[in-house]
Amino acid sequence: MSASNWEVVIGLETHAQLSTVSKIFSGAATAFGAAPNTQACAVDIALPGVLPVLNRGAVERAIRFGLAVGGRIAPRSVFARKNYFYPDLPKGYQISQYELPVVGGGSVSVRVGDEERTIRLTRAHLEEDAGKSLHEDFHGRTGIDLNRAGTPLLEIVSEPELRSAAEAVAYARTLHALVRWIDICDGNLQEGSFRCDANVSLRRPGAPLGTRCEIKNLNSFRFLERAIEFEVRRQIDILEDGGSIVQETRLYDPDRDETRSMRSKEDAQDYRYFPDPDLLPLDIDAGWIDAVRTTMPELPGAMRLRFQEQYGLSAYDAATLTAQREIARFFQDTLDCAGAELAKPVANWILGEVSARLNREELDLSRAPVAPAQLAGLVRRIADGTLSNALGKKVFDALWNGKGATADEIIERQALKQITDESALERIIDEVLAANQKSVEEFRAGKEKAFNALVGQAMKATRGKANPQQINDLLRRRLGS
Amino acid sequence: MINESLVQLGGRLRTREVSSVELTTAFLERIARLNPVLNAFITVDRERTLAQAREADARLGRGEGGPLTGIPVAHKDIFCARGWRTTCGSRMLSNFVSPYDAHVVERLAGAGAVCLGKTNMDEFAMGSSNETSHFGPVKNPWNTAMVSGGSSGGSAAAVAARLAPGATGTDTGGSIRQPAALCGLTGLKPTYGVVSRYGMIAFASSLDQGGPMARSAQDCALLLNSMSGFDPRDSTSLERPAEDYSRGVDAARDPDRPLVGLTVGLPKEFFGPGMDADVAAAVEAAIAEVRRLGAQTVDIGLPNMELSIPVYYVLAPAEASSNLSRFDGVRYGHRSAQFDDLMDMYCRTRAEGFGDEVKRRILIGTYVLSHGYYDAYYLQAQKLRRLIAQDFVAAFRHCDVIMGPTSPTVAFALGARSADPVQMYLSDIYTIAVNLAGLPGMSIPCGFGGHGLPVGLQIIGNYFDEARMIEVAHRYQQVTDWHLRAPAL
């Protein structure tokens, strides 16, 4: 789809549910999946007279985020009330942050294809989540569950610097991996822990920003991409027909693959923001920031560079290994057992076999049946010559299927040890030569292919336990060329 | 017995001269007899109250009593009390039985006080005459054709008429002090943050404070000792070392001139033409008495004080408009019987549930916060608020306490000011600035004005200076008997 001379301008607002055990302003639990309204205390259901008290864990996670994106952590930030009426908003206002958010600025590095782009953030602020409306028909009524009301959210706002649906998705994925990396959000899309709203507008290059539409509550990367693509097409159609874009909020309908206007939010919303008088300003001093900094893990960007420099991995491999914390951790754990000098083969195994198997069986890395220590054992045995590469895959297979606790055990049990003893190999070669006179003659007659056939036969005879290079050398010596 | 102070009653209870059940029953009987006239109580639950009295007697019997154990206390119906209907004077909550206790209720119950019932109040604490209550106006015990003052009118009338020896109230713009003045009792609003607001239905969050209403400063100190204290459930509750607010009362002073060394500031803005002559006379006499007790007086200025009314009528409605949004018919309280859809349900529920004054304030509050008007109104008001507070800080460099009238008039006739809301708002002229600054303030009886109606003297203290304020009031009450007078009921 070529947007004929239109520049697509996209900004993303992401809501990440912070992984605290209790709510941002009350002591009720945040665990997902509880029976309706069993995790909504007096404060969460806004009984008359209740008051909010701020959760330290939520603030700490905001600080972690600020550090991870290189943003400015505000020494003083203020909570404000965003006033509007909706049944899942018990107080009739949401406690959020408006003029003075906890984090300002910052950026993330996003890979789009081969390109690396820096996307700047405007801000990130703390706020509370609303409850849920259940639209299954209760005889003409909607059911309200307030368990989610009061769950802490970090709203992350990007600058409108994304230029395509693909870029927007890459940014969303990067942010998703990052919040999981630094342990502030579990990133569970199905449970709604990570939600994106996209602001989409078009303009002619060099012109001022066009009118934007907001597409809300996209909770899968696929929907995010398709919704933006649809919206861009929709806006282009309108603009090229000479019309103008109405600023509005829209929802994506995945069944129809289209965005449509949200009727209930059509009335212009005046949120009447003002600082919440029930809360005092949030002060974060340098001491606290420093303390949090010491607990931060190595960030993906830094780790990626280290993998390239320290282990000599390619940029691509380093990037893929650091795309998610679980992968990086698996890699590091395997390397700790195998030894740093085996970084490249370990990387190959993880990005190759392990990844392929996980994909095929639709498993998450956390459910991989092969543990880092086991993989390390396997790679070491190949590196030290005990196991041939070919048999390496067989052992991996056995490990994956639980046929042995360690590579050594399987090698032992299945007698897969690589035959390196020259005299043993010589004997085998003798047999092979004797049984394959024709190939020997053809080789002598100058057919190189016949040599490969002999190598193949020898490998077969050893049942893969020989080192192909060694077989090759011995055969050449034997046949005297 | 019903005329005795909390201190005296406490003594009798601890020596087992009288039981809590006896004492409480005596008050319950007075309530049964006089409440139909005064309408001071919205809810009385005899059985529940007596059950508490029996528990208190058990504690006293074990020798585990404190100064408030077994003492019956009435709670303004703005305090949530578990198992009690808590209406806030409104149709919106007329059927709301609270599932939890306010901090203030918990503290007093913990001290062994017995809940005598829930007192009438202006709806959602918005009013200065207790005429906006859904449950009907409160009558002034001194003259039942007159208002009791508001919004803590029910608590004031109850104590004045000796239906309760003490009561809780709340003060956002004068709602403890003004009804105390109009009904001839002692009422105290502490420094903002001293009494937890948890469970105190919010009107204007940055101004609301709960406080005691009783017949003497000493009794107020006793109640305040129990009501105050840090509460982790209220972010604006202050963490400070525990205080005995009675310590000034017990301090040794020269018996003839106990106020020697005290400088009393008299703001010229308090003594201008705004006050009625009868109020002025009683207040001037009180100040003369204070001088006789050894205090020095000095003229001070609070130049921005006249802005306090406009500032208050921007900030309080703004905060209230947001605080009252939770009353939507979804989770508790009134819900309209008929509606077409959600919007209709909201709009009808709130139109039916709220009275006219509350609606006016919500509308004004919504307006001043709305897009385009925030800077001109809300922000401007917050800035002026700082100027008003700074005036007091400057004044307190030259004096220890400030005195003046509490209310510009004595109690007025029921219905006299209902026509024009603005007229009613002007009753708060002397009290509002104290809330805006977050300072502590008291009103004590200092005489009578026209038609034999009480006049109140206001004492304003510096931040956290309640103990001194209470002592000054107490010394005055030791040489006068205005606070002991009672209406002939």
Added chain:
Amino acid sequence: MSLSPEQVRNIARLARIAITDAEAATVRDQLNGILGLIERMQAVDTSGIAPMAHAQDLSQRLRDDRVTESDRHEAFQSVAPEVEAGLYLVPRVME
């Protein structure tokens, strides 16, 4: 500054309070009266003055991240207008 009838209707809608046309007229007069009272503060020059949100300049106290509340939904819902299967029921919400 005085409010037009249109403004009064908009404010009432924002505040979700139904008012009839008759009520709107009375309310409008009363609100304009209150606005007249408030006008007095407009003229004051407050440049350079910081707004005062709270009496003391303190910062927000933080609670530890712990679950301290248990399930009391039965007690809370005993006062609800309409509840079914543990859910609060409201007129159907269109999205």
